[in-house]
Amino acid sequence: MLVQGRKENCVADKRAKRLTLGSHVASPSSMSFRVSASSSVKPEKDIRIGLLGASGYTGAEIVRLLANHPHFQVTLMTADRKAGQSMESVFPHLRAQKLPTLVSVKDADFSTVDAVFCCLPHGTTQEIIKELPTALKIVDLSADFRLRNIAEYEEWYGQPHKAVELQKEVVYGLTEILREDIKKARLVANPGCYPTTIQLPLVPLLKANLIKHENIIIDAKSGVSGAGRGAKEANLYSEIAEGISSYGVTRHRHVPEIEQGLSDVAQSKVTVSFTPHLMPMIRGMQSTIYVEMAPGVRTEDLHQQLKTSYEDEEFVKVLDEGVVPRTHNVRGSNYCHMSVFPDRIPGRAIIISVIDNLVKGASGQALQNLNIMLGYPETTGLLHQPLFP
Template identity: 50%
Template sequence: MYKIGIVGDGYTAADLLRLLAGHDEMEVVCILSTENVGRRVDALYPQLTGFTDLVCEESNLDNLIGRCDAVFLALPHGLSAVMAMELLPAGIKCVDLGADFRLKNAALYERYYDKIHEAPELLQEAVYGLPELYREKIRGTRLVANPGCFPTGAILPLAPLLTQGLLQAEGIIVDSKSGVSGAGRTPKQSSHFCEVNEGIHPYGVGTHRHGPEIAQELGFAAGRPVEMLFTPHLVPMNRGILTTIYARVQPGVKAEAVHEVLEEKYRGESFVKILPDGVMPHTKWVYGSNILQIGIYADREKDRVILVSALDNLTKGASGQAIQNLNLMLGITEGKGLNFPGVHP
């Protein structure tokens, strides 16, 4: 039984505890907090009553070192890097659910996150945590950069097509809609009920921090820079992300080849599902699950494709994928604790 620590007590930490309650090879032995030290976790999240008796401890690394085999860093950007610098030499594997290790370029991180990177020497070591693309690298690393929720929904449909040279690397449009839980649990005006109910609006237009993350990974897949536009929107639902992607196929490539390549790439994958022709995903179908669904429309006359993906932003977009990554890092069956469908209706 591997001993696991969680740093942070927000929504992603709660989802980690929900999922790990059914995991028979990992035991969460401590959860660290800054605002809720001394409070029981099931008082913060009553849905966990009967599944954990953990009490939030002070965010001191001494509470992890010597107690944990691995740690989930469920923290805002800028806080994980310093912790990883101390945990890794102590032999503790780390999965960072924040943004500190996602971008390989420290200058790009500093530009988008307005913060000097505290551990640039770890950027090349960290493995980007999309198991369907980087499974073997994840098995051999001690540090995983868990992807952002929007990037997961954009990269998994596009990367295989760019790698195979089916799509033009210019003019890709990624349009995403997210539930409010993506903004976290900390109260803020933009996520108040009256601000989001009965409305939808874009935010971070042209400046959202997940934009360069998506572009980085698509560029790696294509073998050259990719021209892409990304726009996120906030919709009045609790959880889920629906992403619609518009792209053109390369001259001479038949649009229907897109379906063939994606089917081949994800055949046998437990957590990426290609839907039948004419079926488009719904966030309700993946609610609470670690599954990403992809629907495909191929315009045979205009050589265009529309890819639509749906995922739960807190599960495949965060905590579920983090567990998937740690399973691989620890040599556990990849899907342990995650093999269940979404909740619908």
């Protein structure tokens, strides 16, 4: 019933093959670097990157990760409320990098870049992206293009979709699952953090018909950085510290995104019970998922299927049986750790999946996607090991 594990040399060959993907879409000799001295820096690398919404946490993570990327260089950065300021004045930990001055979106010259990361809030992204030059490769980290069903977007996000014509060409960017589609994409909708932790373990199990489509229960927990950098009373230290807070009960906006992905692979409607919780920590995310196994299936089968599915993936690690994933062990990295455990209730299993919500749950996966879109090895700039302790 289950695919047997491949031999080590085959795994190594496959990984090596993926790390030498394609050819670059642009080279220094074929590109003209036209940059404004007031808002840009002279490019020293192959690909010029524009970053929209640079003053938020995901924007700062993009900048941090690109510091070690040999081919991508940020040459344009927007932040409307911080326009005219330097990036180091907004994020002092990035002062060692040579970065352009922040500008407002309306003053940005997109003819000076080759690709764009969009880290703007949902609801503002659609109108901006539809006006960008069509030659640009774009990875959107907001939720504005994740849902294919326009009516569903309007229902869950409370506003009309403002770029319906673009939705048809969008590719959903769950990298390990949809890599081949991402290679050909111009516009990628980067997945949400919770959907990443949930779909990575569940998609292979649903595809192999090892778990039932019904009664999937997800208990998820996130660090407070997932709520963004804006000043909010609910995110004050005295409100967050020494406590756990459930939110978005039954109505969290990641629900339709999760169900869309699971329904696609199941080829039937999948409805989940999903409850997220805010934890008194900065980074990290854990999804504890309770599933019913198909008749005759054991937890060992689930574990083996995940091992087989991800054995040649750099960023998804299926831990040995009995080893519990911990958010500490992926902090600051693009890795996802997961494992499977037997439930005390017969026929049920417990899956635990952890990521750093700002990296694999946002900026890291976005960089992984852009690497693929531009023909570079997808691990480029992303092999930082987790920060511990």
